[in-house]
Each structure stands twice: as structure tokens, then as C-alpha cells.
Amino acid sequence: MAKRLAERLGRVVNIRPGEAALAVLFFLYFFLVTAPFNIIKSIRDASYLDELGARSLPYAYATAILIGAVVSLHSRLQARVSRKTLLLWSLAFFAATTALFGGLFAWSMAVGGGFRKWLPLPFYLWVNVFTVVLVTQFWFCVNDVFNPREAKRLIGFFGSGGILGGIAGGLVTGLLARPLRTSGLLFVSAGLLLACMAVVGLLFREQRRLGEPGPAGGPGADAATASKIGFGSCWDAVRADSYLKLLAAVVFVGGVVSTLIDWEAKTVIADKVLSGRRTEFFGMLNAGLLVLAFLFQLVLTSRVIDRFGLRRGLMIYPVLLLLGAGGIALAPALAVAVVLKGADKALSYSISQSARELLYIPVPQSLKYRAKAFIDMFVNRFSRVAGAMLLFALFLPFGGDSKKAWLWVIGLTGAAIIAWIVLNLRIGRAYVQTIKDQLGRTWERGDEVVGGEIDVETAKLIVDALESKSRSSTLYALHLFELLRSGRMTPEVGGLLAMGVSDAAAPTRNPMWESDEVPWMPDLAEALPAEVLDRNIREIMALPDYRALMGDYARRISDDPAAASLTAKMELAKAAGLMGPDAPAALSLVDLLREDSPEVIRYAAASAGTLGKREFVAPLVAKLGDPRTREDARSALEEYGARIVGTLGDYLADPTTSEEIRREIAAILAPIATQSAADELLDQLRGGAGDLEADVIDGLDRIRVRSPEVVFPADVIEPMILKHAAAARAEKTSADPLILFKLIGLLYPHEDVFRAYRSYGKGTKDDIAYAVELLDEMLPRDLKEKIIPVLESADA
Amino acid sequence: MVINKRDKNSVAIFDIEGELKRSDIADVTLHQLVKDELDLGKRHILLNFDRVQFIDSFGVGEILASYISTHNLGGRLKLARISKKLYLIFQVTMLTKVLDIFEDEEAALHSFLKG
Numbered sequence: 001m002a003k004r005l006a007e008r009l010g011r012v013v014n015i016r017p018g019e020a021a022l023a024v025l026f027f028l029y030f031f032l033v034t035a036p037f038n039i040i041k042s043i044r045d046a047s048y049l050d051e052l053g054a055r056s057l058p059y060a061y062a063t064a065i066l067i068g069a070v071v072s073l074h075s076r077l078q079a080r081v082s083r084k085t086l087l088l089w090s091l092a093f094f095a096a097t098t099a100l101f102g103g104l105f106a107w108s109m110a111v112g113g114g115f116r117k118w119l120p121l122p123f124y125l126w127v128n129v130f131t132v133v134l135v136t137q138f139w140f141c142v143n144d145v146f147n148p149r150e151a152k153r154l155i156g157f158f159g160s161g162g163i164l165g166g167i168a169g170g171l172v173t174g175l176l177a178r179p180l181r182t183s184g185l186l187f188v189s190a191g192l193l194l195a196c197m198a199v200v201g202l203l204f205r206e207q208r209r210l211g212e213p214g215p216a217g218g219p220g221a222d223a224a225t226a227s228k229i230g231f232g233s234c235w236d237a238v239r240a241d242s243y244l245k246l247l248a249a250v251v252f253v254g255g256v257v258s259t260l261i262d263w264e265a266k267t268v269i270a271d272k273v274l275s276g277r278r279t280e281f282f283g284m285l286n287a288g289l290l291v292l293a294f295l296f297q298l299v300l301t302s303r304v305i306d307r308f309g310l311r312r313g314l315m316i317y318p319v320l321l322l323l324g325a326g327g328i329a330l331a332p333a334l335a336v337a338v339v340l341k342g343a344d345k346a347l348s349y350s351i352s353q354s355a356r357e358l359l360y361i362p363v364p365q366s367l368k369y370r371a372k373a374f375i376d377m378f379v380n381r382f383s384r385v386a387g388a389m390l391l392f393a394l395f396l397p398f399g400g401d402s403k404k405a406w407l408w409v410i411g412l413t414g415a416a417i418i419a420w421i422v423l424n425l426r427i428g429r430a431y432v433q434t435i436k437d438q439l440g441r442t443w444e445r446g447d448e449v450v451g452g453e454i455d456v457e458t459a460k461l462i463v464d465a466l467e468s469k470s471r472s473s474t475l476y477a478l479h480l481f482e483l484l485r486s487g488r489m490t491p492e493v494g495g496l497l498a499m500g501v502s503d504a505a506a507p508t509r510n511p512m513w514e515s516d517e518v519p520w521m522p523d524l525a526e527a528l529p530a531e532v533l534d535r536n537i538r539e540i541m542a543l544p545d546y547r548a549l550m551g552d553y554a555r556r557i558s559d560d561p562a563a564a565s566l567t568a569k570m571e572l573a574k575a576a577g578l579m580g581p582d583a584p585a586a587l588s589l590v591d592l593l594r595e596d597s598p599e600v601i602r603y604a605a606a607s608a609g610t611l612g613k614r615e616f617v618a619p620l621v622a623k624l625g626d627p628r629t630r631e632d633a634r635s636a637l638e639e640y641g642a643r644i645v646g647t648l649g650d651y652l653a654d655p656t657t658s659e660e661i662r663r664e665i666a667a668i669l670a671p672i673a674t675q676s677a678a679d680e681l682l683d684q685l686r687g688g689a690g691d692l693e694a695d696v697i698d699g700l701d702r703i704r705v706r707s708p709e710v711v712f713p714a715d716v717i718e719p720m721i722l723k724h725a726a727a728a729r730a731e732k733t734s735a736d737p738l739i740l741f742k743l744i745g746l747l748y749p750h751e752d753v754f755r756a757y758r759s760y761g762k763g764t765k766d767d768i769a770y771a772v773e774l775l776d777e778m779l780p781r782d783l784k785e786k787i788i789p790v791l792e793s794a795d796a
Numbered sequence: 797m798v799i800n801k802r803d804k805n806s807v808a809i810f811d812i813e814g815e816l817k818r819s820d821i822a823d824v825t826l827h828q829l830v831k832d833e834l835d836l837g838k839r840h841i842l843l844n845f846d847r848v849q850f851i852d853s854f855g856v857g858e859i860l861a862s863y864i865s866t867h868n869l870g871g872r873l874k875l876a877r878i879s880k881k882l883y884l885i886f887q888v889t890m891l892t893k894v895l896d897i898f899e900d901e902e903a904a905l906h907s908f909l910k911g
Contacts (some may be wrong), residue, residue: 084877200888230846276872369904410891428799473887473892474887474890474892474893475886477884477888478886478888480888481884481888533884533885533888536853536885537888537889538857539854539855539883540853540856540891541889542853543853543856543860543863545857545860545861545863545891546856546857546891547862548864549860549863549864549891549894550890550894553890553893553894568893571890571893572890575888575889578889778832
């Protein structure tokens with residue numbers, strides 16, 4: 001039966017396996033809260049207008065100020081008892097008090113007089129408390145159970161349960177108001193609340209059956225803790241958080257608008273509908289409005305939010321109200337009042353409520369329930385008080401019946417709606433930021449982390465220096481000079497190099513360089529500051545006689561490479577880097593770069609990178625193909641920077657270049673990170689990179705991180721995104737979607753995309769949901785329709 | 797700077813004293829003195845740096861110029877008793893590959909005999 005239910009439900013709602021029972025229970029829960037509420041609300045409005053009149057409505061609105069005490073009490077109870085206990089006891093309380101009011105209304109009809117006249121006022125207050133507590137508790141439960149993605153999918157369905165309940169309540173009121181009278185209707189409402197208790201019990205049982213952590217609560221909280229969780233604590237929770245303050249402002253201004261519109265509509269209704277017929281009228285009106293709301297909620301709410309995003313979804317309600325308020329200003333007829341009231345309620349109960357509840361979901365648990373209690377219970381109700389105060393303020397100079405007061409209310413409503421629209425824009429942006437904050441730290445590339453923590457170049461230089469000690473005093477001296485010159489010869493490095501002195505067998509032909517001698521470096525370093533040494537050496541190397549001598553020496557090695565020792569070649573290769581690009585000896589690097597020895601290449605490549613001559617590029621590229629020399633050649637070519645991007649691009653595009661070399665070139669273009677480097681890689685994607693695609697995309701990703709100003713054309717990247725999403729969908733694999741995220745990160749804020757990736761990688765249902773929610777808010781419709789299903793299939 | 801010349805075993809030995817730097821050029825430079833000896837037919841030149849306190853790139857240039865001049869005539873120029881600082885510089889500039897450098901005069905003189 002459960003399977004059949006899921007299948008039938010799946011035709012209308014985007015429901016996942018295992019969710020059907022829970023979704024239906026939430027539907028029924030909401031139905032059985034709003035059905036009695038709408039019966040009671042119709043009685044509230046009708047009895048108040050009958051006994052006290054429209055002009056005294058602001059007094060009724062003002063009773064909302066007492067909601068603060070309700071918030072305080074509710075928060076204390078919330079901390080002290082489990083969610084289940086709180087819900088069941090609340091429902092029991094309201095069932096009992098509904099029945100009590102049923103009795104009181106029956107008695108008031110019998111006794112008449114002042115009791116009958118004034119009973120609607122406390123009843124109005126009690127109905128406010130009813131709404132605030134039971135509806136808010138329902139949404140607490142939703143927040144406990146569903147993550148943002150689940151809520152977005154299902155809110156349309158179980159939200160429509162609330163609207164259907166409202167329709168049913170309205171119809172019952174409209175059809176049965178005369179035969180059952182007020183008291184009878186209230187007894188029916190009490191019965192519905194008792195049924196709701198049963199549904200809530202089943203809901204908690206279903207949660208246990210699914211093995212999910214149940215709706216939260218605070219059993220066992222001690223009296224001291226519970227006493228601290230009051231109105232003040234809830235207010236502090238909201239005040240301390242900018243997102244919650246904004247949310248409170250949205251709810252407040254929305255409430256003021258709703259109050260003003262309610263007064264406008266009821267003023268027209270009271271004028272046009274006879275006393276004694278108003279209960280029926282309100283019953284049928286509420287039912288009719290809610291049919292609209294139900295259709296909207298079931299069919300459109302989730303689809304609208306899914307298609308246009310939450311931010312645009314938030315704008316629909318206030319924009320349509322602005323149009324409605326304009327309509328009633330021009331023509332205050334009953335039909336217009338009904339349409340305005342209808343728009344207010346239909347949208348309020350459907351998309352507006354749903355969107356607002358979604359705004360709570362990413363709020364951290366530690367804040368959520370206190371904030372929700374404060375905002376939904378107190379701020380929402382206090383906004384009615386504020387609306388009432390504004391009405392009083394306008395009645396004072398003009399009188400409640402005057403045309404001038406009417407026009408001022410209309411004007412004020414328009415201004416309030418505009419303010420509300422602005423706040424909705426801001427909260428939409430803040431929602432996305434709150435999702436990002438939930439995702440925590442961004443993802444970092446390993447090479448960036450290592451580079452940030454370790455001075456790789458110094459480490460290499462020290463290792464090379466130590467190694468060269470046993471090979472050649474000249475090489476060793478060259479390394480020391482490099483360390484001194486670059487300011488890396490710290491006392492610690494000097495000590496490290498000195499430690500191995502006695503162990504080194506330093507073959508020299510001059511006893512001046514005895515290996516067991518205490519190294520002269522410390523005193524030498526004092527006597528010869530690095531800048532002085534550097535200057536001296538550079539001046540010597542610039543001498544024409546020096547260049548001639550060393551040029552001859554280099555030529556002797558090049559002309560007969562077999563005769564020269566490996567050490568001699570290494571020394572020459574190392575020293576060439578110091579001599580300047582035009583030195584004759586430096587030109588010997590072209591030959592040295594063709595050597596087979598990886599040790600010679602290590603020094604020759606480093607010097608070639610330093611000197612940066614074009615002649616060295618081709619031999620360096622050739623060395624990319626040898627795994628022994630690849631890293632040295634790559635480092636050297638990276639030093640050339642943007643100058644050789646074109647040349648590297650030629651090699652990349654040349655199909656005769658080996659695949660290993662082309663891979664390395666893609667990796668070299670990444671740290672160069674200029675627009676032209678990115679363009680070379682993008683050309684590869686345009687033309688079809690084949691087996692190189694992953695390397696090219698990785699290179700583009702690294703460029704994106706280093707140079708955020710580089711532009712990646714959407715007409716190249718978007719087809720790649722769609723291609724990879726389609727491939728993942730077709731293969732139905734759970735492979736790492738890193739490449740998809742890298743591509744998305746090229747077009748959209750990289751840090752945000754990789755926060756989402758990091759969260760996604762954790763693999764839990766909620767982490768995936770938050771990651772997907774962020775992408776859902778970030779991506780345009782055509783991309784998210786293809787990408788989101790692929791990512792969500794991971795948590796299915 | 798003071799440069800004194802003496803001969804020993806057909807080697808012209810130049811004892812250099814003071815600072816070999818561009819701001820302290822004597823009337824006659826080291827290179828000129830070496831060339832004068834070469835003109836006299838000497839082909840073995842030894843530069844003794846025992847009492848040299850300071851040498852800058854100009855000084856090194858003089859040494860190199862002297863070496864080239866000697867070498868071009870088939871002779872040999874060697875160095876003795878250079879400081880560790882200067883030796884480091886010669887090592888970094890790879891001049892130790894070209895110049896023969898000795899710790900003491902006797903070893904240097906002996907090397908001329910070996911060929």
C-alpha cells in the first residue's frame with residue numbers, strides 16, 4: 001500500500017523513495033491545524049465585526065502585543081520538554097480551550113449584554129495565540145526533519161495540506177454556520193484538533209521507523225537552563241545575527257502590510273455585507289481564497305521556486321499586492337476588496353509562507369528555534385500591533401471613517417510594500433551567503449597548500465648545496481653564493497650546512513679547501529655582506545677579459561663533451577646562470593641542455609630559466625618528455641612567463657608533439673596564468689582536447705585561482721559542462737564530479753563553487769543537500785536542469 | 797698599493813701589498829708591470845697576494861688581463877697566498893677552473909717546474 005501511495009504521489013510531486021509516508025503525514029498535520037483555524041478565524045472576524053464594528057479593529061490587532069508573553073513561555077517549554085510532548089500538549093490545550101469557547105459563545109447568546117458584546121475581544125486574542133503557536137510548531141517540525149533540497153521539493157505538497165485544510169474549514173463554516181451556530185462550529189474544531197494529535201503521534205513513529213534523528217527537543221534541560229531561555233534569550237539570538245535581523249524585518253514589514261490590507265478589505269466588506277450574514281460570507285470567502293492558494297501551492301509553488309529560485313520567488317507576493325493596493329485605491333468595491341484580500345491570503349499561504357520557511361532552513365540549529373519562536377510568534381504578531389498603531393495614528397487627525405484616513409492608509413500601504421520589496425531583495429542575497437557559511441572552509445589545492453607552508457626553492461637549494469659538497473667545491477661555492485645572495489643563508493641554514501663539513505670528502509686540488517676545516521662561512525658572511533659579494537662577482541663577470549676566458553673554457557667543454565667530466569659540465573651549467581644572457585659561456589647552455597645526464601640538466605635548466613633566452617626553449621621542451629628531467633625543465637619554462645605562451649601554444653597544438661610533453665605544457669601554462677595562457681588552453685577545448693582534456697581543464701582551474709580577472713568564454717565552457725553532466729548521467733556513476741565543479745568554477749565564483757564541492761565530498765545527505773542548494777541558487781536554469789539531477793543522484 | 801718584483805728560478809714574482817682596487821691605481825698598473833716582464837722575455841709569472849688586504853673587481857680584472865697576456869704568449873701565470881674571500885669569489889666565478897692557485901709560494905714555484 002505504501003508503494004502504491006508513493007507511485008501515485010510521485011505523479012504529482014517530486015518525491016523520493018521512503019518519503020511518501022512522511023510527506024503524507026505532514027500534509028495531514030498541516031490540514032488538521034489549518035482546518036479548525038479557518039473555522040475559528042471566520043468566527044473571530046464575524047463576531048468581532050458584529051459586536052464591536054470595523055472601526056474598533058485596531059484594538060483587536062493591538063492584542064498581539066501580549067504575544068511576547070506567549071513567546072517567552074513557549075521558549076521555556078521548548079527547552080524543557082521534547083518536541084513530541086510540546087506538540088501534543090499544545091494541541092490538547094487548544095482542543096480544550098476551543099471547546100471552552102464553544103460553551104462560552106453558547107452562553108453569551110443566552111445572557112446577551114456586555115458579556116456577549118466583549119467576548120469577541122478575548123476570543124480575538126486567543127485566536128492569535130492559536131495561530132502563532134500551532135502553525136509555528138508545524139514549521140519547527142518541518143525544519144527538524146527536512147534539509148533545504150527536501151524542503152524545496154516537498155513544501156509545495158505538504159504546504160497544500162494547510163491550504164486544503166483552510167478550504168475545508170472555510171466550506172464547513174460557510175455551509176454549517178447557520179445549522180451549527182458558532183458554538184457547534186467550535187466543537188467541530190476541537191474534534192479536528194484531537195485528530196491532529198493522532199497524526200502527530202504517527203509522524204514521530206514514522207521518523208523512528210526511518211531511523212532518522214527525530215525532531216529536536218530539549219528533554220532533560222534543567223530548570224536553571226530552561227528559566228534562562230525566555231523572551232530575552234530569543235531576542236538576543238535574533239539581535240546578534242544580521243541574517244536573522246533582516247528576516248525579522250521582512251516578517252515585520254510584511255505583517256504591517258497585511259494588517260493594513262486586512263483593514264482596507266474588511267472596511268469595504270463591513271460596508272457592503274449585512275450583519276448576520278458575515279460569518280457565512282467570511283467562511284465562503286476564506287474557502288474560495290484557499291482554493292486558489294491550494295492550486296497555487298500544489299501545482300506552482302515548488303515549480304516556481306525551483307525554476308526561478310528562492311530570490312525571485314520572494315518577490316511575487318509583494319509585487320502583486322502592490323498592484324492590488326493600487327486597484328482598491330482607484331475602486332473600493334466589494335469585488336476589488338475580495339480580490340485584494342484574496343491575493344493577500346492566497347499568496348501568503350502558498351509561495352510566501354513556503355519561501356519564508358525555506359529561509360530558516362540554513363540557519364544553524366543553535367539559533368534557529370529561538371529565532372523562529374521570536375520572529376514567527378512575536379515579530380509576526382507585533383507587526384499587527386504596529387499596523388494597528390499606524391491606523392490609530394491616522395484616525396486621530398482624520399477619524400476612522402473619513403476619506404482622508406482611507407487615502408492615507410492606501411498611501412502608507414504602498415510605501416510599506418516598496419520597503420518590503422527592498423527587504424526581500426536583501427534577504428534573498430543574504431540567504432545565499434548563509435548557505436555558503438554552512439559549507440564552511442573552501443577547498444584548497446594541494447600544491448597551493450604545500451607552496452604556502454614550505455619554501456620549496458630554499459629546501460631544494462639546501463639539498464643541492466649539501467649534495468654538491470661531496471662532488472665539487474666549485475659547485476658548493478656556487479650554491480653558497482646563491483643562498484647568500486637570495487638572503488636564504490640564515491644562521492639555521494648555515495648551521496645545517498656546517499654540520500656535514502667533517503663528513504664531506506671534498507676533493508680539491510688546493511689544500512685551502514680542507515673538508516675538516518670549520519667552514520669559513522660564518523666569519524666570511526660577516527666580512528663579506530651578501531650585497532657586496534654579489535656586486536663584486538657581477539662586476540667581475542662583466543669584465544671583457546673574464547667573458548673571453550670563460551667563453552674559451554665553455555667552448556672547450558662543448559667541443560669535446562666526452563672529454564669533460566660530468567662535474568665540470570654541472571659547474572659550468574650552474575655558473576652560466578650568473579653570467580648574464582649575452583656571456584659567451586652562457587651560450588654553452590644550448591649544448592648542455594642536450595646532455596643526457598639529469599644532473600647536468602638540473603643545473604642547465606635552472607640557469608636557462610634564469611637567463612630566459614629563446615634558444616633554450618626548444619631543448620627545454622624536449623626535456624619535458626623525460627621523467628628524469630621533466631620537473632627541472634618545467635620549472636625553467638615557467639620562469640619564462642608570458643613571453644613564451646605563444647611558443648608553448650604551438651607545441652600544444654602540434655599533433656606531432658608527444659602526449660607527455662603536451663600534458664606538461666598544459667601544466668606550465670597554468671602558473672603563468674595570463675589571459676593568453678588561458679586562451680591557448682581554451683583553444684584545445686574548442687578543437688577537442690581528447691586525452692588531454694582533464695589536464696587542460698585542470699590548468700584552466702589553476703589559472704582561475706591565480707588570476708580571477710582572466711575571462712573564460714561561456715560559449716566554450718558551458719558546452720563542456722553540459723557534456724560532462726550528460727556523460728555522468730548516462731554512465732550513472734558515482735565518480736568524483738571534480739571536473740564538473742572545476743568547469744563550473746570557471747564561470748561562477750570559484751570559492752563558492754569549491755565550498756560546495758568540499759561539502760559535496762563529505763557525502764552525507766545534508767552536506768550534499770547544502771552543496772546542491774548553493775549551486776541551485778547560483779546557476780542559470782539551463783545549466784542547473786542538467787547538473788542538479790546528476791549531483792542529487794549521489795544521495796539517492 | 798705597492799708592487800715589488802723579484803725573480804726566482806726564472807719566475808717573475810710580483811709581491812703585491814695593500815689594496816688592489818680601482819680607486820687606488822698606481823702610476824703603473826699590475827697588468828702593465830706583467831706586460832713589461834713579458835716584453836723582457838719572461839714567461840713564468842707568479843702573483844703573490846700574501847699582503848693584499850682588499851681586492852675589488854678592478855683588481856680581478858687586472859689579474860685576468862695579466863693572465864690573458866701571459867697565456868697569449870705561451871706563458872703561464874699563477875697565483876699564490878690569496879685570501880679565502882678571494883678564493884670564494886674565484887670559485888663562484890669559476891675562475892678556479894682557469895687560474896692556477898696555490899697556498900704557498902714554494903708549491904707554486906714547483907708547479908712551474910713540472911710544466
